[in-house]
Amino acid sequence: MGNSFGKLFRLTTFGESHGKALGAIVEGCPAGLELDEDLIRLEMQRRKPGQSKITTQRKEEDEFQILSGVFEGKTTGTPIGIVIQNSDQKSKDYAHIADKFRPSHADYTYFEKYGIRDYRGGGRSSARETAARVAGGAIAKQFLKSKGITIQAFVSQVGDLILDSDYSKFNLELAEENIVRCPDPEMADRMISLIDAVRLERDTIGGVVTCVIKNTPAGLGEPVFDRLHAELGKAMLSINAVKGFEYGSGFEGVKMKGSQHNDTFVQEDGRVHTLTNHSGGIQGGISNGEDIYFRVAFKPVATIMQDQESLNEAGETVIVSGKGRHDPCVVPRAVPIVEAMAALVLADYLLLSKSNKLADI
């Protein structure tokens, strides 16, 4: 339980940080899609460690291999199995924390839940698992793109540096042109400086990723429990280090009055639009055709390069020393993960919408 995501378009992952390999199985991708492996590779490059001075300097090549589900370059409708090898990891690196519970990691909770844990690099709880999500999401993205739907995420906050929430003011494509993935070059520079300063303090800091989805047809969402934003929220909250999710007007919308918040319907370009979009493109849990946008809060990474007091499995007080190469701020590398999970939700809900009306069957 818990290793699969989606109903019709479905991703299952397996693998631990320091096991032999990670895996991603994508079920339900419609047959006949021309799959571009380079686009998968590109997404994995965006996530991989060591890509800049503000990410961990660990080297992971993230070479993947598609084992099934693709024939002569096209998807066949059968499950697409992908394996991502873990390059040679030195397990002895982790002997010093083998029986220690690192603060605000999952060491203690996995131990309580299972009575046993693979302590090497966090095992299954490591964010390394998200490599499999990005691989699977890259397939979802290609499927969506074939239907005109695009997804773009970017960094909108680092610590207390907050980008203007009106994303229409920015050219979102600029986000990929700097190492922090913020579409405002000036703000990007400030964010990079802040992360770098935190890194030198041997500390970490949190951030926010905003995601915008364009060209979603109206009608996607499965009320009452599987509302489109509820599934998006779950998808985001399932990513390591995420503490919050809001869409449309979000927590700020709380302060508004209904007369300000309501989005007026208008006819435009031969179809229904809304003048404002406080709804975030979703009304009653169903897409209305406007941009879908949401914000995802990431806490500061728990691994810091400092000594911390903690407990070991025997209940004794111990010192946990920060070692290795870790991210001072996770959001630049989280951007493709947010996009991947969003793509998986949209792909799934697009398929689900195909049986809503009798006339469509």
Place this chain on the structure above:
Amino acid sequence: MGNSFGKLFRLTTFGESHGKALGAIVEGCPAGLELDEDLIRLEMQRRKPGQSKITTQRKEEDEFQILSGVFEGKTTGTPIGIVIQNSDQKSKDYAHIADKFRPSHADYTYFEKYGIRDYRGGGRSSARETAARVAGGAIAKQFLKSKGITIQAFVSQVGDLILDSDYSKFNLELAEENIVRCPDPEMADRMISLIDAVRLERDTIGGVVTCVIKNTPAGLGEPVFDRLHAELGKAMLSINAVKGFEYGSGFEGVKMKGSQHNDTFVQEDGRVHTLTNHSGGIQGGISNGEDIYFRVAFKPVATIMQDQESLNEAGETVIVSGKGRHDPCVVPRAVPIVEAMAALVLADYLLLSKSNKLADI
């Protein structure tokens, strides 16, 4: 798809605002639980309209009947079917909006999705559906209580009136002693005044509900996708009018450094605790035994007692006039709904945790 919630402990609901009845089916409640119908009734009273001057003045009696799954006062392990009659509703009340799309409601999206919609009172998209959730959640709550787990929600924000986020400063039981359900009596008075003022403006306003879960055992959660907080987030986001969810340090935690944010493990009372609880009782998606707490943002209700411009099904510009009796602020009545959904998640995850370890089978 979308009308059930949960894997082992599972709620399914059916019913429209102005249909004959609503229904709640609870599957997976362990056999042998003494079920107190009065406690279900109590929860439904907390949700029902017309309970105070700051809620809608609509009258709904919300009488329910248990049709199955209980024998001689105890649950039998078979599904518990509950029907909640809709008292005589005047459908003609809705003729004036039969073909109009009310702004920021689900009228347009349901129409796009299904090509047909029950326009009476919002049909399936009406918050009336949450009555079935409260009934189901009241059963989950009783199950959890038999295992020592308690859930308490309260109003922590109305408009820009924000309660101190440190809930330990308040006696949470006081929340039920005022009509806005805020545990700080002074703040409660201010919130009530604000809502009343907004009501007189024929407008609405948003709010936040905070929820605290105590005595959860360590080990609940199903990573990687079904993290405990991810499922709680989905549960909350599935409630009408919710725009955001955060747990533990939430969006504010973004601004912290890792060295501040990490929760130090200590031994206390013979078991592992943390000195702080920025984690919100969940680490790596699994409960650690500390209090679980989270915040849920509700937008201002879309129905306002004012004229608004909109479109009808033919794409023509029309005026939608606010009629009827609606809530100026939804959060006081949302408190039991938040608790119900939280109870459903916890009940489900408690059952799921029973097969984690070989020694437990």
Place this chain on the structure above:
Amino acid sequence: MGNSFGKLFRLTTFGESHGKALGAIVEGCPAGLELDEDLIRLEMQRRKPGQSKITTQRKEEDEFQILSGVFEGKTTGTPIGIVIQNSDQKSKDYAHIADKFRPSHADYTYFEKYGIRDYRGGGRSSARETAARVAGGAIAKQFLKSKGITIQAFVSQVGDLILDSDYSKFNLELAEENIVRCPDPEMADRMISLIDAVRLERDTIGGVVTCVIKNTPAGLGEPVFDRLHAELGKAMLSINAVKGFEYGSGFEGVKMKGSQHNDTFVQEDGRVHTLTNHSGGIQGGISNGEDIYFRVAFKPVATIMQDQESLNEAGETVIVSGKGRHDPCVVPRAVPIVEAMAALVLADYLLLSKSNKLADI
């Protein structure tokens, strides 16, 4: 777990034999279907007790009420909730077996599983639950009929009276013209005589129901685990008293050689057909467009009008006396249940097939 069937087109049932009511919730029926309540009523009449001298003489009116999901005569895409009242049942009738385990009933196993059981009439394990299936299946049938797919079941064996297995020799519509539901009038008479004789012996006897599905499009089925016939098999085996399922050539096909068994493809009427149909319309778990047919074995009903030795909950030897009005042979009334379950499978798989090809999305 276990009270729902189907993925996209999904039936959930609740209710016990002697509880207040049964319920059926149908999710996923596409919106816009004109629903004929009389056709639901007709199916329930075919299942109901007391319809002839060879069925139980119990009276159950099986009045049902649709509570949701239908608006102005059409399905809206929201869940269709149906309640079937249990007419006034005398619970004291069952006091004599309250702590006894009836042989080959579910009394003992429910008690072991749940530690508590509603002993009145078998509680949840009673075949009365199938009334809810027939109601739900009647909706699936109407959906399928709108797409040209028809389902017809009939009795093909009672005890050792076995109808010729080549169903094409019979006018299947004749099955509804006699009380045993066998399409061969002469065989029907013999079957009726046999059942009547068994009834007079205060005993019961088994039988087989054959089901034929016509006009299924090619392409329905979800290999590898959810093959179309695997889901049909599960559906049938979930019906009370069923002991076996075979499709196409079935157990007899075991004796054949590959060269005899293989169905030759031919072009006919502008589409692909097979000369023979040992495959039963399903190849590799996917429909091929030919008739789907299968046989379902029902054991003799466990309730006999004789004294039997057994145990009570205390482990003491007791006598269980047959009382009440029970079916001497269950297959005549099982015909509409088999059809209902088949319709649910086909409806579900038809919806699932809508997202197989990229070109269809």
Place this chain on the structure above:
Amino acid sequence: MGNSFGKLFRLTTFGESHGKALGAIVEGCPAGLELDEDLIRLEMQRRKPGQSKITTQRKEEDEFQILSGVFEGKTTGTPIGIVIQNSDQKSKDYAHIADKFRPSHADYTYFEKYGIRDYRGGGRSSARETAARVAGGAIAKQFLKSKGITIQAFVSQVGDLILDSDYSKFNLELAEENIVRCPDPEMADRMISLIDAVRLERDTIGGVVTCVIKNTPAGLGEPVFDRLHAELGKAMLSINAVKGFEYGSGFEGVKMKGSQHNDTFVQEDGRVHTLTNHSGGIQGGISNGEDIYFRVAFKPVATIMQDQESLNEAGETVIVSGKGRHDPCVVPRAVPIVEAMAALVLADYLLLSKSNKLADI
């Protein structure tokens, strides 16, 4: 959809006959199980081709690698990912049937469903996929064995050679001592001769596998739809070439009267037993603690070493020539597959049963 089996203990497979590799992902195996890789290897040896003169002479080494979920020899509760390499397969072998529909194979139906198919060796529809099932089932078997539950299958029919249905007459362990896997040595010889004769005719023949499960605790099964035998039936019907399933008295039981068929409860060895076991160890869909037994019918393999008339994708009449090395009778190699699927069902239902009673939580 369709590539996973099970709810809590869950197997997902991927891979095609001639793709790079097959995969099996096992979720939900309780943590702390000592996993013996040799036992997995042993099961795969029992299934692999080329093991005797009556099976295909193809060579497949079926080397597998466990990529995750096991740490220091024990399961950790995280998904166990297994990859089975496909050794170098000559794809050109299949050029001659690239656009032809082989009779009674899945070529036509996959083409209709997906509009594209991997024609090499049947692609996903090949029985090679069952190698992944056997690997996953071998883990389930070890879990069950740790709880005392054992599963043994054997060949009980080949063509019209039928073993006495009373399995208690045989020492079932003898089944593994001959190449046809029949526990009666004399019958085994006759079966081997028959298969050999059919092979020389360049033809194939069907058979039946019987499976016996011992030491199941009472209480396993999830009525009403997920009855234990319904899930076992689905599991078996999901295996390639299966045409029928019956448990306990099965189709023969149809001819019995209730007074003969009912199993009398008796107290023995301090617990409840039944004198006979026509119920096949399952009553009302729930295990009663007696032996569970069932029979599975396999059709004659569709690939025969003869020329057959058929169609190609263009609708033209073509000749399909039998080539390669195929099984003249599939049942000897199906024995471990039946056991694997049975083990998966039992493991899953054992876990599901852990939350039935309040006192167990």
